[in-house]
Each structure stands twice: as structure tokens, then as C-alpha cells.
Amino acid sequence: MKKLAIAVALGLTVSAASSLVMAAPVKVGMITTLTGGGASLGIDIRDGFMLAVKQAGNADLSVVVEDDARKPPLAVQIADKMIQREKVDILTGIVWSNLAMAVVPSAVAQGKFYLSPNAGPSALAGKRCHKNYFNVAWQNDNLHEAMGSYASKEGYTKPYILAPNYPAGKDALVGFKRMFKGQASGETYTKLGQKDYAAEIAQIRASGADSIYFFLPGGMGISFMKQLTQSGIKLPVMGPAFSFDQGILKAVGKAALGVKNSSQWSKDIDNAANKAFVKTFNSEYGRLPSLYASQGFDTANLILSAMKTADVKDADAFRAALLAANFDSVRGDFKFNANQHPIQNIYVREVIEENGILTNKIVATALENHGNVYASECSL
């Protein structure tokens, strides 16, 4: 009891000192994937988010976390519970676009804010954009557009492209083709969660492709890279960061060395916020952060920055405060587009070995201050 009293008192002092407005407490509901396939992505988002919350020490901010096990119906159920019973103000956390499509439209229609730390389906960026929906990571097409542009610059003329058959997979190949000048030698949609790629690899071999572009997040990408290496196909491989991020590289092993991948974040981006983030994340959790962790971290910091100037109960003011994006992003420059998706640089990284650990190094900037093509369809 005494401890609680001290904590409350401390919280009050901190919030009084840090904010000019007497802000009401903000309750964040995080729905993310913590078990089953793809759990490492959700865990990184959560850990990045919670690190920022812990560092801020703002007692007005409370977070409830629940696991969606990558199942859309479960995510919908949790969202309903969080909105109705937990009375959260802000929802966040969803990793997968199909889950986001199931949860976000109804949540924002009920007047809740949704801040996406990952999924950015095109359907929510264009005509169906919503004033309460913010994406802090990227629009799904972005990293793929960057790689499409890079592939053209590198002189590849007939890449084979593949992605899983779900909203983000379609956005991926559309994004790649938008910026790639030329014709793909073949294109395949695989089943989401598929682990065996023998059939696809045989087609790649037969297609006469000069390079491979694939978007297979999580364990799917690990499986694909291993099987590709064993097949003896020695084509240059490109992908978005999702298949070559820190949590995954160890499992892929040396097969990943030299692979080019696109990311809006990398641990070697040179700014003070990023350096501090990489260092504290490493000492807090005993591993290097991934781009998912950086997105979770930025999402929490965005909420914290808005809480400094606006009351979450005053939705218009809070929305304006979010839109101002007045926080130190670990990516460096960060601002929101008209459809409330980021405008940011997207880099090309190469997988290297550093002190015995596989990691990424930025080798080029693919797109500078890049927004997304759907902004013009959005009426905000």
C-alpha cells in the first residue's frame, strides 16, 4: 500500500513536471503476435515499445498487451475486449496486414486511435484512410518500391519475384514492379506460412531469371533462403529487411551473406537517438534490436510526444499532436504524409559478418524522403 502511494505520488509529480496540460491518463492496448509462427516479430515490437515506455517513466501511460497468435478472429476478439472492457484510448501492435484489416477499420470507427507499428496495407492508405489511423512504420509498398528502384539501378532486367498470398504480399509485388523498369521473369504467390519452397525454386531455375526478389517474412524467409542455397541456384538475392533482420539472420546463417535488403531503419543510422536505442535495447534484452523493435520504440515515443501537448480525451488536439510527430525518431528525419503514413528515407543494406555476428550495413540510399502513392486517393 505504501509502495503504491509512493508510486502514485511519484507519477503525479512526474506528470505535473513534464506536461503543461493536466493530461488524463492514456491507456494503450497492444495486440501483437507473441506465440506461434512469427512470434519473434511481435516480441520485438513489444520489447521496443516497452523500452520507450520504461525510459519515459510517465505514470500516465499504461499498456495492456495481448497475444493474437497471428489469428484474425482472435485479434478481433481482443480488440473488442480492449475497447469495451479495458476502455483503451489507443490500439497498436498488430504485425500482419490481414489482422490489421480485420481490426483497424472497426476500431477507428469507434473513435479509438490506431497507431500501426508494422502493417501498412494499401487499403488503409488510400480511399479508406481514416483520421484516427496512423502508420508509424511504412506503407506496405515502400520497402519493395525501394528494392525495385535499386534492382533497376543495378542493371537487373528479369528478376523472379515471389511473396505470400495475403494483403501485404500483394502490396509487395505491386510496389516492386512500380519502381522496377522492366518485366519480371516470373511471379508467384505462395501460401502464408508455407515452409517448403521446392516447387517455387524449381520454377525459378527454369525461368531464366537473372536475380530473385522475395518477400517472405519470419520463418518463411529462413526456409526459403536455406532451400535456395541447397538447390545450387547462385542468383543474386534481394528482399525487404523482413527476411534479413536481426532476429532471423542467425537462423539463416552464412547463406545470407552479401544479400541486399531495403529498410527504413538500420542499427548503423548515425544519430544520437538511434545510438542510444541500440545500446539500451542490447543491455536491456541481451540482443541487438531489429527493425520491428525500432518501429515499436518509435510508436511509443510518438504517443509520449503527443501526450506532452494534448489530452487524449480531446481527440482533435491529440490527433494534431500525433500528426506533428514531434519526437526523435531512431530513423532520423520523420514526418507524416497527408494520409498519415511516414515520409522517410529508405536505405539498401547488405548482410555482413561483424565480430562473428551476422548483421546489416547500409550501402546506399534507395529513396529519399519517400512517401506513398496512395496519399492522393486519401481525402484527409
Place this chain on the structure above:
Amino acid sequence: MTAILIFEQLLNGLQFGMMLFLMSAGLTLVFGVMGLINLAHGVLYMVGAFACAIIAGLTGSFWLGLLASLVAAAMAGALVEVGVIRKLYQRDHLDQVLATYALILIFSGATRWLFGAFPLYLDVPEILSAPVNLFGLLDYSSYRLFIIAVGITVALGLYFLIAKTRLGMRIRAGESDREMIAALGVDIRTLYTLVFALGAALAGLAGALLGALQSVEVGMGDSVLILAFVVIVIGGIGSIKGAFIGALLVGLVDTMGRFLLPYLFALVLPPDTAASIGGALSSVAIYILMAVILIVKPKGLIAANG
């Protein structure tokens, strides 16, 4: 599209089928002999993969890892049988499903707690890492050929075990009449534990073999478990021969579907639409196969127990 590509895809289908057979043999055996629906079979697959990844990581030898996967999965299987499953034989299937589902949650939670949520590293052994040239026509992964060989060996071994040995005789007797074999004085408890451990070891072997091709992570057994159930339903629940045929059918239909359907659609549709529709349809191909077979043969291709 060339004959070589079709040949390669047939090999891929065969390899996938062999893997499914290893997975479903244990499942169908356990159902046939003990009448038990074991949802925790996928967990034993995961145990095998983790044991292989850890031992291979410590010793540097994939083969020791493979051995460890057999031992670990068999031991986990025996423990689960003695500790939990034994109490379930007399219960109805719903209780069995509930209890074995609980086992999935417990094992997954424990594995995540012990080894973390991040995928482990496991690679194929050096000797099988390079592709081999088949008949001067195509390069094919030697590891996948190895998996086909293991699948055939296991199938032959199981055939020999069940048709020619005393243990096999008891398994067959257990399949046709459980009460009678117990009344004849056979130690049915030990037999059950043995059969369960055997099924577990096969699942563990499948996990270790596939773990080297795929990602070793918590929850890796879930999707394979569903496929294994499709296989044994198609093959006839309880029949090893049925599982073998069912596994090859599912492996071939799935692989060829993924390959041919988008190709067929591309003849009439623009490539991106064809890829999308073909991809969607191929992922349900095996379920359509299952539905058709169940309409024609409601007990599966080879009905066990007469």
C-alpha cells in the same frame, strides 16, 4: 515448361510426401492401436527439431543431432504417454482432444521459456549441402534425395516391423481387438507406451530432417499437424499403408498444384491475376482432394479394421 521441370516437380512432390509419411505414420499408428486422437503429435515434431538443432549446435555434427532427435522425441513421447495419455484411453475423443491440445500449449510455452521465441540455427550436413546432377539433366538438392531415401527406408522398416515381428503381430492384434489382446495376457500397457514412443520418434525424425530445410521455431509443428491429419483421413485412419499412399498423394497434389495451377490460369488471364488466383486455389487443392476422396470412400482409401 519442360519435361525436366515436370520431373523435378515430381521429385519435389515425392520428397514432400515422404516427409508427410514420417509425420502421419506415428499419428495413424497411435489412432489405430489405441483409438487416441493425439493433437500433440506436432509438438513431438518440434521436440525433434529442437533436439537436433541444439545437439548439432553443440557438437557440430548433424548426425548426432539426428540421433538426439530420435531419442528426445521418443523419450518425450513415452513420458507423455505414461503421464497423461494413459488416463485418456477410456475417455471419449473430445476429452482426448482437449488434453492433447493442452499438451501443445504446455510444450510450446515451455520451449519458448527455455529457448526463446527466436528461430534456432540448423543447417544440412556438409556432405549433403551441394546439389547432385541427375542423369545430366538437372541439379537437384542431395538433401532432398536423402529425405526421400529415409522415407522409403522407414516405410520398409515399418512394413517389416508390423508384418514380420512379434511386436508387429501384437500391434495388429491391438488394432483389431484391444480387449481380446489384453485378455490373452499381453502386457498392453507396455505395448501402448512402445507404440506411442515409436510414433513420437518418427515425428521427431521428421522434425529434425525438415528443420534443416526450414526454420526451427516454436509452433513449427502446428501447420504440419494439420497436413498429417489430412493425410491419415485420406489414407484411412489407422492404416499405415493408407498413410503412405495418402502422404504421397497429398505431397504430389500440393506440389503439382502450386506449380501447375498458376501456369494454367496464366493461359487465359494476365500474369499477376493468374499468380494470385492460382496461388489461392493451390493452397486449398489438398482439401478439395480430401473432400472428393471422402465422398467416394468415406472411410478413406484403405479402411483399417475391416
